[in-house]
Amino acid sequence: xxLTVSLLPSIRPVLSTTDVAVVIDVLRxxxxxxxxxxxxxxEFLTCQSVxxxxxxxxxxxxxxxxxxERHCKPIDGFDLGNSPAEYSSDVVQYRSLILTTTNGTFxxxxxxxxxxxxxxxxLNLSAVLVRLRDADSVHLVCAGTNGEITAEDVLxxxxxxxxxxxxxxxxxxxxxxxxxxxxxxxxxxxxxxDQNERLTQRLAESQGGRNLIDVGYEADxxxxxxxxxxxxxxxxxATTPNTFGIL
Amino acid sequence: xxLTVSLLPSIRPVLSTTDVAVVIDVLRxxxxxxxxxxxxxxEFLTCQSVxxxxxxxxxxxxxxxxxxERHCKPIDGFDLGNSPAEYSSDVVQYRSLILTTTNGTFxxxxxxxxxxxxxxxxLNLSAVLVRLRDADSVHLVCAGTNGEITAEDVLxxxxxxxxxxxxxxxxxxxxxxxxxxxxxxxxxxxxxxDQNERLTQRLAESQGGRNLIDVGYEADxxxxxxxxxxxxxxxxxATTPNTFGIL
Numbered sequence: 001x002x003l004t005v006s007l008l009p010s011i012r013p014v015l016s017t018t019d020v021a022v023v024i025d026v027l028r029x030x031x032x033x034x035x036x037x038x039x040x041x042x043e044f045l046t047c048q049s050v051x052x053x054x055x056x057x058x059x060x061x062x063x064x065x066x067x068x069e070r071h072c073k074p075i076d077g078f079d080l081g082n083s084p085a086e087y088s089s090d091v092v093q094y095r096s097l098i099l100t101t102t103n104g105t106f107x108x109x110x111x112x113x114x115x116x117x118x119x120x121x122x123l124n125l126s127a128v129l130v131r132l133r134d135a136d137s138v139h140l141v142c143a144g145t146n147g148e149i150t151a152e153d154v155l156x157x158x159x160x161x162x163x164x165x166x167x168x169x170x171x172x173x174x175x176x177x178x179x180x181x182x183x184x185x186x187x188x189x190x191x192x193x194d195q196n197e198r199l200t201q202r203l204a205e206s207q208g209g210r211n212l213i214d215v216g217y218e219a220d221x222x223x224x225x226x227x228x229x230x231x232x233x234x235x236x237x238a239t240t241p242n243t244f245g246i247l
Numbered sequence: 248x249x250l251t252v253s254l255l256p257s258i259r260p261v262l263s264t265t266d267v268a269v270v271i272d273v274l275r276x277x278x279x280x281x282x283x284x285x286x287x288x289x290e291f292l293t294c295q296s297v298x299x300x301x302x303x304x305x306x307x308x309x310x311x312x313x314x315x316e317r318h319c320k321p322i323d324g325f326d327l328g329n330s331p332a333e334y335s336s337d338v339v340q341y342r343s344l345i346l347t348t349t350n351g352t353f354x355x356x357x358x359x360x361x362x363x364x365x366x367x368x369x370l371n372l373s374a375v376l377v378r379l380r381d382a383d384s385v386h387l388v389c390a391g392t393n394g395e396i397t398a399e400d401v402l403x404x405x406x407x408x409x410x411x412x413x414x415x416x417x418x419x420x421x422x423x424x425x426x427x428x429x430x431x432x433x434x435x436x437x438x439x440x441d442q443n444e445r446l447t448q449r450l451a452e453s454q455g456g457r458n459l460i461d462v463g464y465e466a467d468x469x470x471x472x473x474x475x476x477x478x479x480x481x482x483x484x485a486t487t488p489n490t491f492g493i494l
Contacts, residue, residue: 007254007426011395148258151422175398175454179254179426186429207422 002137003164004173005157005180008144009110012174019135021114022128022160024121025143026152027208028082029104030234031121031224032067035084037246038123038230040093043237044244046105050075053100056241060096068100072215075100084123084223107143108242114139119234119244122156122199126228129163131235138164140180151183151206152224158184199225249384250411251420252404252427255391256357259421266382268361269375269407271368272390273399274455275329276351277481278368278471279314282331284493285370285477287340290484291491293352297322300347303488307343315347319462322347331370331470354390355489361386366481366491369403369446373475376410378482385411387427398430398453405431446472 006012014021024030033044045060047053050070054077057064065079074081080091082101099105111117120128120140132138140160142153158180164170165181172178187202188195203209203221212220234244253259261268270277280291292307294300297317301324304311312326321328327338329348346352358364367375367387379385387407389400405427411417412428419425434449435442450456450468459467481491 007396008258010257011255148421149254149423149426151425154422154426174395175401176396178398178452179396179401179430182433183426183429186433205425 001135001164001168002171002173003161003177004139005161005176006139007142007149007154007176007179008147009107009141010147011176014111014114014139014141016113017137018114018139019116019137020132021111021117022120022132022138022140023104023107023111023117023143024140024153024156025101025104025107026121026156026224027203027212028084028220028224029099029101029143030119031084031123032082032087033099033119033234033244034121034123034230034232036087036092036097037234038232039087039089041087041097042094042245043096044234045096045098046108046242046244047098047100048105048109050100053098056098060098064096064098067097070102072212072217083217083220085220103143103145107141111139111141112242117236117242120156120160122225122227123229124232125159127231127233129160131233132164133167145208145211148207150208152203152208154180154183155187155202158182159188196225196227199227248382248411248415249418249420250408250424251386252408252423253386254389254396254401254423254426255394256354256388257394258423261358261361261386261388263360264384265361265386266363266384267379268358268364269367269379269385269387270351270354270358270364270390271387271400271403272348272351272354273368273403273471274450274459275331275467275471276346276348276390277366278370279329279331279334280366280481280491281368281370281477281479283334283339283344284481284491285479286334286336288334288344289341289492290343291481292343292345293355293489293491294345294347295352295356297347300345303345307345311343311345314344317349319459319464330464330467332467350390350392354388358386358388359489364483364489367403367407369472369474370476371479372406374478374480376407378480379411380414392455392458395454397455399450399455401427401430402434402449405429406435443472443474446474
């Protein structure tokens, strides 16, 4: 498998020859997408701007929910923010969700050209690995925060790289994969039963985690650190807009 | 000390409030600058384009040498390439050198706004640390390779971060510094008498190292891995063009 990691979407383009692009925005877009689809949501329609989200809602059926954040906070007039806690079954089951976030939906747009696209979080790490196993070329795209590298996304990329190393023959493109894997090994490599607690602590040390704590969302760190809580992979099922569901 | 690391020049601007910007292009621009100034060169005038270098040479005194590379290779009509081996005392002593390289001189231009600018390599690691010790704000700028992150530059940034941690009270801006330090600790943290040999091996594994090996410059890896071989710090002594000498 040819494996590319980009620590930011801007570092290198996702090529149209890429079998699977994996979008990573641990805090919190891809954790929210995993949670909501596992809890029975029908689909996520993603877009980059708030205006675009509102327009999409008008052309879509009445049952749609407007979801997302700006600077970690809910958007005026939207139904849901960007905390996994908001996406329980009773709220999202069978619903179409329109999502716009600061960084996650930008990374999704940047990965647009790949043949297939999936969303990864710690919540569905093992399920994503099963999905990737047979691909010839994979590109992990870390969303980052406002154009800057964030450790929480790099950490998940590193976990994926590390697990792929033990499963398939890897050809790495660029050095980003090496950096990510070393961070994962240094921070989380030992495993053990307290893994989720240690990961929660590491997320709190990351730029994305510090940003969330600053605006009062510290409880979301543990919600995004529950490794393999769900067995679903959000996968792009349509483009224009990029729409994710469970295949 | 407020410490910022950018794994690429493009990730965040170097602010005019920055006390010292540290430009890092281990393979090979900043290693060449360190070597040549230690061997008695008068100054380095840096510029981004080959045409600009030729124009500078015409307006400068006759004793100037044209230096640099494109895609790791010497430039047609230039006096010296980008291998430290070419910058011996008998060649460079008392000479003004005009340098243009693919990535290093780009990083220098990106760091332009800082109050002071120095060039770091493994060859002058300890000397750079002495220079930084009393600064209030420091920004390490990794040159990378053709817009992509390269492990060899991140590794030196990590070495600087790690040493600063043990010497001063650090406030980190962004997560790049954490990634760099973890790479240094994982790859080189144990120290020991075979340090330069291990570093040479690590440089060979990096993107910049692989690029050099591909075009026949493998011997330069050891030349750039001789930690603390020199006790000089190339420092910007003039702008327009950015000119480096020993203060």
